[in-house]
Structure formats: structure tokens, C-alpha cells
Amino acid sequence: MPPCTHRPAAQQHKVQDRRQIKINAMVVPSAAPECRAAAAVFCRRGIPTVDMSAPAGRGELSRQMVRACAESGFFKAVNHGVPPRVAPRMDAATSAFFAQAAPEKQLAGPPNPLGYGNRSIGTNGDVGELEYLILHTNSDAVAHKANAIDKKEPQRFSQVVNDYVEAVRQLACKVLDLLGEGLGLRDPTSLSRLITATDNDSLIRINHYPPSCATTAQERHLVAPPRCTAGGGATNIGFGEHTDPQILSVLRANDVDGLQVLLPDAAGDDVWLPVPPDPSAFFINVGDLLQALTNGRLVSIRHRVVASTSKPRLSTIYFAAPPLHARISALPETVTAGAPRRYRPFTWAEYKKTMYTLRLSHNRLDLFHVGDGDAGGGDDIEQE
Numbered sequence: 001m002p003p004c005t006h007r008p009a010a011q012q013h014k015v016q017d018r019r020q021i022k023i024n025a026m027v028v029p030s031a032a033p034e035c036r037a038a039a040a041v042f043c044r045r046g047i048p049t050v051d052m053s054a055p056a057g058r059g060e061l062s063r064q065m066v067r068a069c070a071e072s073g074f075f076k077a078v079n080h081g082v083p084p085r086v087a088p089r090m091d092a093a094t095s096a097f098f099a100q101a102a103p104e105k106q107l108a109g110p111p112n113p114l115g116y117g118n119r120s121i122g123t124n125g126d127v128g129e130l131e132y133l134i135l136h137t138n139s140d141a142v143a144h145k146a147n148a149i150d151k152k153e154p155q156r157f158s159q160v161v162n163d164y165v166e167a168v169r170q171l172a173c174k175v176l177d178l179l180g181e182g183l184g185l186r187d188p189t190s191l192s193r194l195i196t197a198t199d200n201d202s203l204i205r206i207n208h209y210p211p212s213c214a215t216t217a218q219e220r221h222l223v224a225p226p227r228c229t230a231g232g233g234a235t236n237i238g239f240g241e242h243t244d245p246q247i248l249s250v251l252r253a254n255d256v257d258g259l260q261v262l263l264p265d266a267a268g269d270d271v272w273l274p275v276p277p278d279p280s281a282f283f284i285n286v287g288d289l290l291q292a293l294t295n296g297r298l299v300s301i302r303h304r305v306v307a308s309t310s311k312p313r314l315s316t317i318y319f320a321a322p323p324l325h326a327r328i329s330a331l332p333e334t335v336t337a338g339a340p341r342r343y344r345p346f347t348w349a350e351y352k353k354t355m356y357t358l359r360l361s362h363n364r365l366d367l368f369h370v371g372d373g374d375a376g377g378g379d380d381i382e383q384e
């Protein structure tokens with residue numbers, strides 16, 4: 001029986017230390033005995049899956065969630081409670097936007113950093129095989145941008161987006177409260193309160209990936225369409241590897257594959273693990289801020305999207321963020337003699353400013369690591 005691929009938090013890899021990365025579509029570990037015991041949900045298909053309806057009770061649910069976020073920084077949430085019509089309505093509204101001609105879509109751009117963008121990601125030279133919309137989740141900001149996105153029915157578009165944001169915000173809060181309980185926080189709601197503050201800085205991003213040009217050209221015996229580079233490009237990166245900077249990301253996509261997460265295999269080598277698509281589920285990513293708030297106990301997950309060869313991929317990601325002035329500092333319960341404070345306190349505004357100067361793949365949280373001898377006691381979450 002192969003060993004469990006999930007390892008204790010203390011042994012977590014640092015991406016910059018990784019020895020070898022294998023792209024491994026076969027990383028489907030069968031359940032090892034140690035995996036069956038505490039959380040049978042782990043190791044079954046390689047992707048931690050959490051049933052949010054809590055069949056084994058809330059205590060077990062919060063333990064499973066902490067375990068998934070400490071060992072992988074990632075899990076698939078099923079029976080999540082998001083009303084069934086919310087996501088299909090969002091997909092229909094955003095697909096209609098992407099179906100328009102380029103000049104129409106460009107009215108909602110350029111991404112500065114919000115708005116419509118095509119191929120270029122950020123301002124530091126990253127590119128991917130996608131087009132996208134990034135919106136602030138504030139309803140005034142959505143209403144303003146909706147005028148350029150849906151010129152016929154901007155109010156309807158706003159309503160669909162607001163409904164979606166409200167549903168995924170509730171899911172994110174449920175996850176953060178359960179994590180707060182599982183981590184034994186004195187105030188288990190302190191994490192969710194960061195993202196429900198009226199001036200929270202959360203974003204919604206919709207990514208639209210065309211089918212991979214190289215393979216479709218070969219398959220259909222067509223000449224390469226204009227987007228394809230000479231030679232077709234072997235990797236076809238849709239969205240390059242990165243961690244999400246915010247607290248938590250809630251991702252949903254259509255039935256097209258492409259998402260991959262970087263996790264260690266049985267030998268401890270980091271491998272890109274393909275995440276099988278499931279439009280009925282939400283995928284939860286731990287972001288950099290949650291790693292900092294929990295003093296590294298929960299880990300922000302490195303992920304990427306490889307362009308699919310089949311149909312267009314449509315994904316919608318809610319990035320739950322605190323207000324700009326929120327002070328991010330390790331929660332006192334996560335700082336102990338054995339786990340001294342890892343990151344110096346910073347504001348989200350400071351982190352964001354740094355992040356926009358860096359490439360997508362940068363390990364930006366490392367820049368906030370305390371030097372030897374700097375580590376102090378934990379601080380409460382504060383807003384300046």
C-alpha cells in the first residue's frame with residue numbers, strides 16, 4: 001500500500017526549496033491506513049474533499065478543514081449550500097460578455113488593475129492564454145463597471161454578480177469560521193470579520209480560456225490560428241503558477257479541466273496535480289494573508305492553469321480580502337515557543353503595493369519573513 005502523500009505541517013515544503021517538479025496525471029494515491037483514520041476524505045483521489053453538510057458533526061468538519069488547509073492549502077467543498085441557480089446565472093452573464101467582438105469587450109478595459117484584460121496578466125510581463133474580467137465586489141463598483149460590460153441591461157448584470165458575490169462570501173465566511181474553530185481561536189469569527197468589513201477589498205475575477213490552439217490545430221488538421229505562436233508552444237500555460245495573495249479564494253469553473261495544484265507526491269517531490277473539473281463544487285484556496293495570519297500553520301497553495309484542449313474553460317474566482325488598512329499579524333494562538341512568529345506585521349495595502357511590483361510566480365510572502373532574532377509574540381488582528 002503506498003504511503004499517504006499528505007505530510008505533517010512541520011514538514012511542509014517551501015516551493016523555492018523543491019528538488020524536482022513532475023507533472024503527474026497519475027497521482028491518485030490509494031488510501032493508506034494513516035489516511036483512513038482521521039479523515040477518510042483525504043488521499044482517496046488526491047484532492048482533499050470536504051462535505052460541508054457536516055455528516056460527522058461540526059467539530060469533525062472543522063478538524064478536516066484545518067487538516068486540508070494545513071497540509072495542502074486547498075480543498076474541494078461539496079454540499080456547500082450555495083443556491084443552485086446562482087452560478088449558472090453568473091456563467092450565462094459572463095459568457096455573453098466574452099462572446100462579444102473584441103472592440104466591445106475592450107470598452108470594459110484596460111485592466112488597471114480592474115477591468116477587462118486579454119493575455120497580459122498584471123504589469124510585469126506575465127502572459128497567459130486567456131481573457132478576463134476583474135471587478136471589485138463593492139456593489140457600487142460592480143454597478144459602475146456593468147455599464148461598460150452589459151450596455152443593454154447593466155442592472156441585470158449587476159444583480160447577477162451581486163447575488164453571486166453574496167453567495168460565495170457566505171461560503172467563505174463559513175469556511176473561515178470553521179477554520180477559526182478548528183484552530184482554537186479565542187474568537188473564531190475574527191477571520192470572517194475581516195472579509196465582511198464594509199470596506200473589504202475583495203475581488204471577483206472571471207477567466208475565459210480558449211481551447212489550446214496547438215492541439216486543436218493538430219486534431220482538426222487546420223493551420224494554426226493567429227493566436228498560436230510558432231511551433232505551437234509545448235506548455236500552453238493558461239495562467240502561470242502563483243499563490244493567491246488574499247485571505248481565501250473560492251473558485252468555481254465549468255466542466256473543462258486545466259487547474260493544477262502543486263503538492264508533494266509519496267517521495268516528497270512536488271508534482272503538479274490536475275484537479276478534475278466539477279461545476280457543482282467550489283474549490284477553496286488558502287491565500288498568502290491566511291498563511292501570515294496563522295503563522296504558517298495554513299499554507300497558501302501554488303496553482304496554475306494549463307490550457308485545455310477541449311472546450312473553452314470559464315472560471316470565476318472570489319478573492320476574499322480585508323480592508324486596505326487591516327493589519328495582518330500572526331494570531332496569538334498560532335505563536336508559541338515552538339512556533340515563533342514567522343512574518344512581521346504588515347497592512348494589506350502594504351502587501352498589495354509590493355505584490356503589484358512583482359511577477360505572478362514570486363514567493364512574495366518571503367519578503368515579509370522576520371529575520372533571525374526578530375520574532376516576537378503574536379498580535380491580535382487590528383485595523384488601523
Ligand SMILES: C=C1C[C@]23C[C@@]1(O)CC[C@H]2[C@@]12CC[C@H](O)[C@@](C)(C(=O)O1)[C@H]2[C@@H]3C(=O)O
Pocket residue numbers: 113121122123124126134203205242243244245246319355356357358359360
Ligand atoms: C502579476 C500579477 C497579477 C496579479 C498582480 C501581480 O502583480 C501578482 C499577483 C497577481 C494576482 C494573482 C491572483 C489574482 O488573480 C489577482 C487578481 C491578484 O490579486 O493577484 C492577480 C493580479 C492581477 O491579475 O492583477
Ligand SMILES: O=C(O)CCC(=O)C(=O)O
Pocket residue numbers: 205207239244251253259303304305315317
Ligand atoms: O482560472 C482558474 O481556474 C484559476 C485562475 C487563478 O488562479 C487566478 O485567477 O488567480
Ligand SMILES: [Fe+2]
Pocket residue numbers: 242243244303
Ligand atoms: Fe489563483
